Amino acid sequence: LVWQTTMPERVHDIVVQPIFDAQNSSAKNNQNRDVVVMGRRPSAKFWVLDTASGQVNFAIKASTHRHFYGHACYSLDGKLLYVTENDTLTLDGKIGIYDAEDNYKKIAEFDSHGIGPHELIMHPDGETLVIANGGIKTEQASREELNLDSMRPSLVYLNRHTGALLEQITPEHNQMSVRHLAMHDDGTVMIGIQFQGEKHINVPLVLTHKRGDSEFKPLIMPNNQWQRFHQYIASVAVDSERNLLCVTTPIGGCAAIYDLSTRELIDDVGLPDCAGAAVLSNQSADKAGDNNRQSGFIVSDGQGQLTALTVDSLATAQLDTVEKNDRILKDSKCHMMSFDNHLQAL
Known part of the structure; x- marks a missing residue:
């Protein structure tokens, strides 16, 4: 055990700040990078810790009528943090943008083009945000699922500078909540599904997608036994x-x-x-x-x-x-x- 830090509430994801460009005068080494700890959804806070000591440097509170959805990602240069959020009035998904060079001050906000955005990751091109819109409506300080019959999950690609929608793909079944993501170096997105439908329905739970593809591609499950x-x-x-x-x-x-x-x-x-x-x-x-x-x-x-x-x-x-x-x-x-x-x- 290198260090441990007691947190004030149950937390969910951990996001490590990328190392800045070595040519940059503000380059960070491994000893003073940040690690962002996201509260478990729905949470009104995230925390910024020092990777060397575990010391909490910042506790960032959500804006009015916003709460966090448990995940975040950095720009590849480590200067901006993108966070999935919920508008508690309209229940629309939002992406909050925070300046890591200015004490994680919120500087902008984009529409996630969906409901219940959960995990988001940065594309290897450094310019594109990839967002898992789970499709499930929840109210402030609640995990109650309000719209399971009318869910609208999707995978979304956004321009990280303008918030412009580049692509949006929906799964074959509207109750396949697109929830967790990982990015292959070649730009292929790995997708983990949480299915909200009846227990007897068998749907693929691990999918891939690459920009330009019209639909998801499931991985192969022996005898199709996704159960x-x-x-x-x-x-x-x-x-x-x-x-x-x-x-x-x-x-x-x-x-x-x-x-x-x-x-x-x-x-x-x-x-x-x-x-x-x-x-x-x-x-x-x-x-x-x-x-x-x-x-x-x-x-x-x-x-x-x-x-x-x-x-x-x-x-x-x-x-x-x-x-x-x-x-x-x-x-x-x-x-x-x-x-x-x-x-x-x-």
């Missing part, structure tokens, strides 16, 4: 270098890893109440040479475990020749705490 994930994906994390995707489902009690080259499931691993997922860094293997590097993810759960999931290198190349039980190696470490929804590598 394995109990209609709920909590996190998605992508290893662009090795073309792997990890998704978690606390309700389904498992983490699953996909090979994005084939779009096929490598395997799923039982992990009760797992939610957070991040790419596993293996620096010692990097030094030994790329051939020895293990591919994998680290997953957190409500039981206090941090679990490294390492993918057998043969599993991605020759899935049929590797026994199912040997495709993913599971290594758990227990901590005296319960981990919540999201996990980020710094």
